[in-house]
Amino acid sequence: MSARHPLRLASDPEPVSRPTPPAPGSALRDSFGRTHNNLRISVTDRCNLRCTYCMPEDVTFQDRSELLTFEEIAALVRVAVPLGVNKVRLTGGEPLMRKELYKLVRLLTAVPGLTDIGLTTNGILLAEHSQELFDAGLRRLNVSLDTLDPARFRSLTRRDGLERVLAGLEGAKRAGFSPIKVNAVAVRGFAEHDVVPLARYCRANGFELRFIEYMPIGAEAWEREKVLFASEILDRVQRGVGELVPANHDPSSPSLDYAYSDGGGTVGIIASVSRPFCASCNRLRLTADGKLRNCLFALDETDVKGFLRQATIDESGIANALRTSVWAKWRGHEINTATFVKPGRTMHAIGG
Ligand code: SAM
Numbered sequence: 001m002s003a004r005h006p007l008r009l010a011s012d013p014e015p016v017s018r019p020t021p022p023a024p025g026s027a028l029r030d031s032f033g034r035t036h037n038n039l040r041i042s043v044t045d046r047c048n049l050r051c052t053y054c055m056p057e058d059v060t061f062q063d064r065s066e067l068l069t070f071e072e073i074a075a076l077v078r079v080a081v082p083l084g085v086n087k088v089r090l091t092g093g094e095p096l097m098r099k100e101l102y103k104l105v106r107l108l109t110a111v112p113g114l115t116d117i118g119l120t121t122n123g124i125l126l127a128e129h130s131q132e133l134f135d136a137g138l139r140r141l142n143v144s145l146d147t148l149d150p151a152r153f154r155s156l157t158r159r160d161g162l163e164r165v166l167a168g169l170e171g172a173k174r175a176g177f178s179p180i181k182v183n184a185v186a187v188r189g190f191a192e193h194d195v196v197p198l199a200r201y202c203r204a205n206g207f208e209l210r211f212i213e214y215m216p217i218g219a220e221a222w223e224r225e226k227v228l229f230a231s232e233i234l235d236r237v238q239r240g241v242g243e244l245v246p247a248n249h250d251p252s253s254p255s256l257d258y259a260y261s262d263g264g265g266t267v268g269i270i271a272s273v274s275r276p277f278c279a280s281c282n283r284l285r286l287t288a289d290g291k292l293r294n295c296l297f298a299l300d301e302t303d304v305k306g307f308l309r310q311a312t313i314d315e316s317g318i319a320n321a322l323r324t325s326v327w328a329k330w331r332g333h334e335i336n337t338a339t340f341v342k343p344g345r346t347m348h349a350i351g352g
């Protein structure tokens with residue numbers, strides 16, 4: 001545990017109900033009482049875009065031999081599910097850069113007790129893969145799209161590809177995915193132009209639009225002033241598209257959800273900076289190279305690849321690593337404080 005984040009801060013109330021890590025077999029609960037059922041799995045750090053808020057232009061990717069195989073990922077999930085994980089999301093890097101990703105989906109849909117499998121993708125390769133992913137059992141899809149303007153898309157992602165993303169979204173809709181969420185990062189000085197066009201596009205196509213406040217996890221220098229905040233986004237949508245009313249809130253979701261008062265769809269905001277959701281965080285992450293991270297902003301990681309690459313997979317070693325990693329989770333990310341330290345990995349190498 002890093003010195004910056006002792007297990008408890010002096011200002012904390014007395015949330016620590018257990019003085020020692022939970023016993024073998026018990027749920028993935030941390031020392032603040034948060035139970036973890038949501039595992040985000042990065043399948044690669046490679047990407048076919050270079051979004052400025054996510055990764056540097058010049059990036060060295062990990063050797064493929066470092067990446068967990070689909071069988072290794074599924075083996076870890078089979079250990080995590082009895083400990084309470086029932087929800088996984090495949091991400092990256094760009095997860096569709098992993099060949100035959102649908103085969104991993106198939107392995108995961110066969111895990112009893114895993115009730116929810118999702119994928120977050122930039123959509124570039126979605127048109128050619130949406131049907132096989134759907135047929136493998138995937139139903140929940142998040143597609144990242146920040147702008148509908150090809151030149152702005154190029155300047156943000158350092159690549160062309162808007163048409164392919166739009167074709168991917170259409171293909172996913174045709175294949176039967178539901179819900180399809182469109183995620184846009186809210187960077188001040190950029191996103192203002194795109195809020196209303198994106199909201200209109202999503203409303204017209206039945207996609208659930210969610211804005212994610214820009215977080216300090218990319219390669220660029222970040223400051224609070226560069227975040228387009230939830231309140232301003234909502235204001236723009238209401239003025240440019242239609243009245244919004246608070247929607248039923250799923251307590252396990254980090255998103256603040258709103259619905260158009262005429263029933264024309266929803267808009268959500270993941271306000272990680274202006275309204276951090278650390279107090280109810282239920283997420284754990286697995287990097288593509290087999291490290292557990294108990295927070296997006298964690299400074300420490302726990303290796304599980306070693307347990308997966310033994311002659312016989314060490315399931316109790318994995319279970320213990322999962323419990324220990326969760327138990328060591330800090331209270332929150334402290335983005336809004338002067339003591340915040342950016343993790344060594346940028347977003348593409350963690351798994352957003
Ligand atoms: N390549 C896939 C994609 O773009 O959807 C999956 C990985 S990407 C790292 C996952 C999500 O993280 C995307 O929705 C992306 O927009 C978001 N993201 C990346 N960098 C971010 C940042 N600095 N702040 C907020 N969200 C970020």
Ligand code: SF4
Pocket residue numbers: 047048049050051054055092093094122144347348
């Ligand atoms: Fe790639 Fe997704 Fe990062 Fe963009 S946000 S560079 S698409 S991993």
